[in-house]
Amino acid sequence: MKLFDLKIAAQQISSWLVMGWAIAFTNSTGDAAERNDTFVVAALDNEDSQRVAAEFCQAFEIPQTNILSLNFPAGDQLSRTAWEDELRPQVVAWLNENDSESKIANVITVYGTPLAVAAWEDERETKPWRDFYAKALDARLGQINQSIEKLAEIAGQPVAAEPTAEATLADMRKQFDDSVAAAQQSISSLKFDQLKTAKATLQSQVRIVAGLYPFLGSLKNESESGSTEAARANEQFHYLRGRTEALAQAAELMDRVPASFEREATILQLLERNGGLLSAIGWLKRQQKMVEENDSAASLDSELALVLWPKYRRLGTTPNLLHPAFETSPLRSVYRTLSVTRIDGPTPESALALIERATEATKIESLSGKVYVDLRGATGNDATANRKERWLQSVASQFKSVENIDAVVESTAELFPVDGCPDTMLYCGWYSLEKYIDSFTFKPGAIAYHLTPGDALGIHDSDNQGWCRNLIEKGATVVVGSVGRPEIVGFSSLDPKQKRVHPVALSSGMIVFGIDGLTPADPDDSGVGK
Template identity: 30%
Template sequence: MRTTRFSALLLACIAALLAVATPTLAALQPDEIALVVARGNRESLGLAKYYCRQRGVPIINICEVDVPSTEEMEREHWRWAVRPEIQRWVQENDPEGKLRCLVTTWGVPLKIKPAGPDERTARYLAYLKGERDLRMKQLEQVSAALDKLGLDPEQDGDNLQLPDLGGKSDLKIEQRLETSLQAAQTRLAGQTSEAARADKAKLQQLATVTAGANVLLQGLGQQLQQFASREQTPPAETLQQYQLLRGRASAFSELKLMLELRAPSYERDEIALTAIQQTGGMLAAVKWLDEQIATAQKNESGSSFDSELSLVMWPEDYELLRWQPNYLRTAYQGSQLGKTFRTLMVSRLDGPSIKTAKRLIDDAIAVEKQGGLKGKVYFDARGLAELEGEPLLPGSYPDFDRSLLVTAESMKQMKGPDGEPQYDVVLNTSPELFQPGECPDAALYCGWYSLANYVDAFEWRQGAIAYHLASSEARTLREEGARVWCKSLLEDGVCATVGPVYEPYLLAFPRPNDFFALLTKTDLTLVEVYYQSKPFNSWMMVLVGDPLYQAIPPAN
């Protein structure tokens, strides 16, 4: 299609707008914040009052709640005591729904243990296993039908001796299907009789049931390659069918990914299984069910206190296995889901000591008064991807490595009022992390992967914001001697950080390109940047820092 100059300019403008979505709400205000403190803990209450004085939060916006003095609390205690108490306080003190953010303070638990076994999970597991058993029986039938197609018409099928593969066990069915398929293909190769054509059609049907549209797509792709190698034009019908199947496969793959970002449910699984079988057949469906069964058996229902607190106004019976979507994320702007399922932003004023927790407030305010955060920007990639190239599997290691490269390149291109580069960006693409002494004047940082082993390579500027992509880096903020990144970053002087309290999976982290674009190109506060870029709630992540912190001066 021919593009005019005007339409090209229009497309460029749209692309620029989409690059950083315009927030639908004004920046968070002090009277839209409430603080959650540990009842009877003088330091917790004192820190909350100090924050109210420094930031202009109404003193009546302090919610005292009975919580254990440990960093980790029982799920049942949260469910039947703490959650209802906070929910009642919000309902009674915020009848108009003005509050948008809750702040947990020193003394409030950091994480909530997984829930114990219950009847609901047992029913769900039985459903998954039933769906798997059904498909395994169907695959056994497909295998038997393929065996018959592989027979010479003069052979007696009742006395057929098949290769000994250890029986049609779960571990052997894929190998058996492949062997039966190859035998049928060998027998029918080159045959042109009417009976053979009927058998070939049945063979294709059985192969499609087993491996989905992907097997047809692969076959058509090979045909097109053969035409290309002979420098011949393929039939229009073949090309059209290939493009149609390719488009369907791509659409089903995107649908599957979207569904897997949702909490487990019968409705989600029914749609996901349909999409998977359309593209990858029953074998792919069985493998996917195996993954869901393993997830349910692992009981991944633990979470950070703060992430669960985001859903304190939701109905109590939401699914705890894995995560719930974060309806405050940029992707949901314009949707009513965030209002229908009222979701609150949550940040934490905490750290290895009460002095550190107080410093988070003081540093944020000092940097704002000085005109914004200054210093160098450091990104620590691993050399797993190139800046440009084929699309990568979302959530994969190379995909996140590329997101660091994209973020670094984007920030290098940003210009200040004088036309000079706004940021001094340092990018490391070697497998080794930045080493001690390599990162002076550090203001912003994101990198990976050093598990529970903070590498002190930085001289942090006041107000620095940093997070490290690794598992359980916020499992504790107090434990003496722990080298997890969140605790160590706070000890070393960082003003705000993000991390998981348990195993989060890479998908749970805010993507660096999203987080830092919102941080540096919008007027959003810290907690708004975090909630517009993190994918899940009722999960593992926690933000430590002053929610009102605006490290980058608001645009005039």
């Protein structure tokens, strides 16, 4: 599934920025009963997976009984059918049996468990959504055709070929604009009574099909004309602009609610009230494309985060309710979301090294070092590239504004050079596909995120030259990767002791390798796991 596109402005990031990790344990000391907020998922018949799971539990005082071993098939890709029909029910059953008081909040996946859940092989999910969007589109095409017929009546012309579901949005818009132009031309010859009725019909159909924006442009021009009506037009312009902004924000907020047929119907109503039928049709066509592309692949970690949700859409986007944007949202109590991180790497030893780094990181009072942000200097029309650039620029800007943090920004198409980034505590960058550059000397607790598509899928490939594999091997304590299309993450505060990274969305392919926030067991203690 693709990542949820939550637009984070610079001022929002400032309240969310934290150097750290995606998982926080509430207790730094205590016995087994106090550590029952976490369970570990391992591969049943994989000795290395079992060893990493046991080492983690021993180091962090997690009861060995909190290891859930599943019979995963070999390989880093797990079929969607195997997950939904066989493995997911086992996880739910285990939680129902072992977590009757709903204390578990965290999941650790370890070396040997699959990285990704593949897309659907059948239509159990795609068909209901395909039918829903098709019916919604047909209804709106019928409304547009009715509007075109009314405009043709005003123009005294026969109706042109009506738009079909196969027509592009641009073609629909042009046909409607041509119909409006023809109607406007014929109106000038009408008598007063006929003129008044025709104008009212024309305005009504423009509002239904094209929304508020044509009127907004007209009012702006009138307000700047210097005419006697300019002041009134200016007042109406500001009122209408406020309304369009409110409707747009409402539609965006609805996108942060877990997907359902009811949510989609509400979004359609908001889009129609703002941008008319054409806006709703454009959105519907994008949703249809998502369904036809079967955009249902995800990381196993994302699916585990949602394993307690009784129902959710496996297509498209799923907002991460653990993100600070939902701090006060009652949705958290309805959709119980687990925080998932992974102890994994190119080899079992690499995974064990992540545990050691997390242990070392707990000994430091706060993170120290430099922040390195690598932009691409993108200036073209690629919306995805520009959005990533804006996010990285916001991250750089916020760190530069914080006292005692040295933020180094590469804003050209060049990469940071080999050995050019000493004392790294945070690195963010996003290009040089499958070509890692050994630029960094990582400090204890360091975080690294390179936004490369599917980069995490290469961590177990010895020939892989990607960033995720190498960032783990080269010493970062926390590495953010993706098994699909990468996206931005949220950093929740500048307090180094909170140590949190929040993916904007789940069921999106995001993986966070490495953990912190839980004090390791004292080696001289006789606690759990010894």
